[in-house]
Amino acid sequence: LVRDYQFRGAHAVKTLHQWPVVRAGEEKYIFPYQEEADVMFNSALIYELGILKRYARPLLEHVTPDVPEYTMAQYLLSFFQYADDVTDEDDVPNNSILREFIGKSVFFK
Secondary structure (H helix, E strand, O other): OHHHHHHHOOOHHHHHHHHHHHHHHHHHHOHHHHHHOOOOOOOOOOOHHHHHHHHHHHHHHOOOOOOOOHHHHHHHHHHHHHOOOOOOHHHOOOOOOOHHHHOOOOOOO
8 A cells, every 4th residue: 555655656445445456466476385485584673563554544544435445544543542653763774674665675666
């Protein structure tokens, strides 16, 4: 959601609308083969949601009740209550995978 907006100009409704197709692709092309990978690692960061919600919340708040994606937007907004706000993203290293979503990555110009 955040990356789609930041780097592709896609609004939340479009991204939420495409999620079922993306998930179906994961179920078909990724998950059945994940155990065959040479290496697997969990790239989740403890502060990731606290930073991402700062970007995602305004995008989700613009989803209006007249579209089918509104329910999912509200669900995601309610989920953010479980994450502390992280306001100082300068502490996120410029080589962190999180930078792929929020910008200022050394890997993308």
